[in-house]
Amino acid sequence: MSISFSKYQATGNDFILIDNRQNHFPKNDTKTIARMCHRRFGVGADGLILLETDNSADFRMVYFNSDGKPGSMCGNGGRCITAFAKQLGILENTGEFMASDGPHPVRIQEQIVSIQMQKVTEIREKEAYSFLDTGSPHHVQIVHDLDELDVKKEGARLRYGLYGKKGSNINFVQPLQDNRFKVRTYERGVEDETYSCGTGVTAVALAMHHKGMYSTEEAHIETVGGQLTVQFSNTEKGAYGNIWLTGPAVEVFKGVWP
Numbered sequence: 001m002s003i004s005f006s007k008y009q010a011t012g013n014d015f016i017l018i019d020n021r022q023n024h025f026p027k028n029d030t031k032t033i034a035r036m037c038h039r040r041f042g043v044g045a046d047g048l049i050l051l052e053t054d055n056s057a058d059f060r061m062v063y064f065n066s067d068g069k070p071g072s073m074c075g076n077g078g079r080c081i082t083a084f085a086k087q088l089g090i091l092e093n094t095g096e097f098m099a100s101d102g103p104h105p106v107r108i109q110e111q112i113v114s115i116q117m118q119k120v121t122e123i124r125e126k127e128a129y130s131f132l133d134t135g136s137p138h139h140v141q142i143v144h145d146l147d148e149l150d151v152k153k154e155g156a157r158l159r160y161g162l163y164g165k166k167g168s169n170i171n172f173v174q175p176l177q178d179n180r181f182k183v184r185t186y187e188r189g190v191e192d193e194t195y196s197c198g199t200g201v202t203a204v205a206l207a208m209h210h211k212g213m214y215s216t217e218e219a220h221i222e223t224v225g226g227q228l229t230v231q232f233s234n235t236e237k238g239a240y241g242n243i244w245l246t247g248p249a250v251e252v253f254k255g256v257w258p
Helices: 030-037 075-087 151-161 198-210
Strands: 003-010 013-019 047-052 059-065 094-099 102-109 112-117 130-133 137-142 169-175 180-187 192-194 218-223 226-236 239-248 250-257
Touching (some): 075 239, 137 198, 151 169, 151 192
Parallel strands (some): 137 169, 180 218
Antiparallel strands (some): 003 013, 047 059, 102 112, 218 226
């Protein structure tokens, strides 16, 4: 069966996007999804995303990690599928989609896409790191030699050694100045460093604010693939709402598999 797809990237976090409103895609075929995402034998992507119909929103986002298994919420993937939905004529400049963690309002202005993330009510502070869930679980740890760090090696060590089989995404953060931070992320499911991680960037912005590293309700995060902005409201100590993740999301190419 031939499958039409579009390839999108959001600050280097890349995804295969498929219009599955007719339910033709074999969602249980883990091997096909993993092969499509493979960078040597397939299209090459950090994940595969299906756009499906939803009775309570403009569309539904169904996300798979590059290993072919269903994944949790993906922030950059959400921004890419929003741009894809606009291309399909499903929405114009505003709308809402449903994901594994609930509804996400969206805004689009040319190639800049913003999505609202779910409220965060708990940030667990440990001596060396913070832990929180922004639709996906995230470990946030400050380092001072980010450019020299072996993110894949150290990320895997923490992902498996600290969080077990279920795992967590691991974010290494270097404060720059004021409300600006540099981040590198090891993503579970990809099992490697990615150029960018939307839920990770969101987690970093909130964790750094919670630690008192800055006081404004906006953070600018530099990833390997580019810059993202996180805006939010600190409604009470440890709780954050009205969280918006903003940055570019663009189509790279279209194709047919196989």
